[in-house]
Amino acid sequence: MKTIDLRSDTVTKPTDEMIEAIVRAHKEDRFGDDVIGEDTVVHELQDKAAKILGKEAALLVTSGTQGNVVSLLAQAKPGEEVVVEERSHSYIHEAGAMASLGGLYPKPVKGDRGYITPETLKSAISIDNPHYAKTTMVIQENTHNASGGAIIGPEQFDALADVAHENGLAVHCDGARLFNAAVALDIPAKRLVERSDSVMVCLSKGLSAPVGSIVAGTEDFIYKAHRARKRLGGGMRQAGLIAAPGIVALESMVERLREDHENTQLLYSQLSRIPDLIVEEPETNILFIRLDNLKINSMELETELKKRNILVYGDPHFGTRTRLVVHRMVSKEDILHFANEMEDILGG
Numbered sequence: 129m130k131t132i133d134l135r136s137d138t139v140t141k142p143t144d145e146m147i148e149a150i151v152r153a154h155k156e157d158r159f160g161d162d163v164i165g166e167d168t169v170v171h172e173l174q175d176k177a178a179k180i181l182g183k184e185a186a187l188l189v190t191s192g193t194q195g196n197v198v199s200l201l202a203q204a205k206p207g208e209e210v211v212v213e214e215r216s217h218s219y220i221h222e223a224g225a226m227a228s229l230g231g232l233y234p235k236p237v238k239g240d241r242g243y244i245t246p247e248t249l250k251s252a253i254s255i256d257n258p259h260y261a262k263t264t265m266v267i268q269e270n271t272h273n274a275s276g277g278a279i280i281g282p283e284q285f286d287a288l289a290d291v292a293h294e295n296g297l298a299v300h301c302d303g304a305r306l307f308n309a310a311v312a313l314d315i316p317a318k319r320l321v322e323r324s325d326s327v328m329v330c331l332s333k334g335l336s337a338p339v340g341s342i343v344a345g346t347e348d349f350i351y352k353a354h355r356a357r358k359r360l361g362g363g364m365r366q367a368g369l370i371a372a373p374g375i376v377a378l379e380s381m382v383e384r385l386r387e388d389h390e391n392t393q394l395l396y397s398q399l400s401r402i403p404d405l406i407v408e409e410p411e412t413n414i415l416f417i418r419l420d421n422l423k424i425n426s427m428e429l430e431t432e433l434k435k436r437n438i439l440v441y442g443d444p445h446f447g448t449r450t451r452l453v454v455h456r457m458v459s460k461e462d463i464l465h466f467a468n469e470m471e472d473i474l475g476g
């Protein structure tokens with residue numbers, strides 16, 4: 129019996145085309161030692177990613193977390209302050225990396241569906257006074273995971289970046305799911321990060337590559353990011369093995385994200401039929417349900433679903449909310465089956 133895995137889009141496995149791309153690159157003898165810059169597949173991926181993101185240069189990193197940390201280390205110094213949204217990945221889910229590895233002081237603020245408004249940013253920037261840490265960066269996540277894959281539109285991002293730049297701050301976009309936002313808005317991904325100084329995108333979430341993320345920005349930023357990656361042990365040797373599927377991810381998998389968004393809407397309409405279950409309206413491929421009015425909590429729901437070969441995360445950080453993530457390995461039939469099981473468990 130098939131296991132339906134709604135825990136994350138990170139569980140997607142590589143496609144046949146990705147494996148074929150690895151074999152082709154091997155046959156063409158394109159792998160080399162990327163620490164000394166000799167893997168031509170890595171160069172191809174980085175050039176392609178820079179172009180897609182509208183930036184001068186790009187760098188392959190091992191993960192989204194490493195990409196966010198590298199971007200911080202390249203642009204902020206120990207003792208400086210970074211404005212973060214209070215439920216963002218960089219603040220909550222990166223094991224305190226910005227503080228422990230960068231000596232950076234996170235200043236959490238409340239977002240509007242994850243968006244740090246220009247007014248919020250303005251009031252978060254510390255005044256220039258020896259008593260305060262100097263505020264030098266802001267991170268905006270897009271889409272915003274904990275807000276149900278909420279999209280930060282280009283005008284919103286521009287307005288935030290304008291305030292940041294007027295105050296001498298660098299702007300980093302945690303775009304782990306930037307392509308979901310771009311596809312949902314029908315605009316090129318680069319438009320969403322036109323005014324960001326750095327951006328990180330993941331190849332290994334909805335795009336289904338097995339490993340890897342990209343950071344992009346100016347040549348100068350990438351020069352510094354390269355050193356930061358080295359410091360974090362992220363220099364990789366024949367990294368073309370990772371880059372080859374990454375190229376397929378960028379070329380063939382972005383438009384496919386539309387299917388995930390359609391399936392998430394199907395999930396929304398199916399679950400909305402269940403009495404007393406609160407279903408938050410999704411914008412992309414992430415949907416949160418809330419069990420506040422039901423007798424079951426999210427950990428119990430996780431256990432109950434597991435007995436039926438359905439996997440969800442009852443992350444205690446999300447409280448009574450349970451996150452469901454739709455991706456390439458979840459079909460329409462899986463969603464209908466899942467909704468029926470939910471009805472059965474919750475007594476719909």
Ligand SMILES: Cc1ncc(COP(=O)(O)O)c(C=O)c1O
Nearest residue numbers: 191192193194217269273302304
């Ligand atoms: C918004 C966001 N940023 C960053 C990351 C980190 O990516 P990784 O798991 O590759 O370190 C994630 C992972 O789920 C994420 O959801």
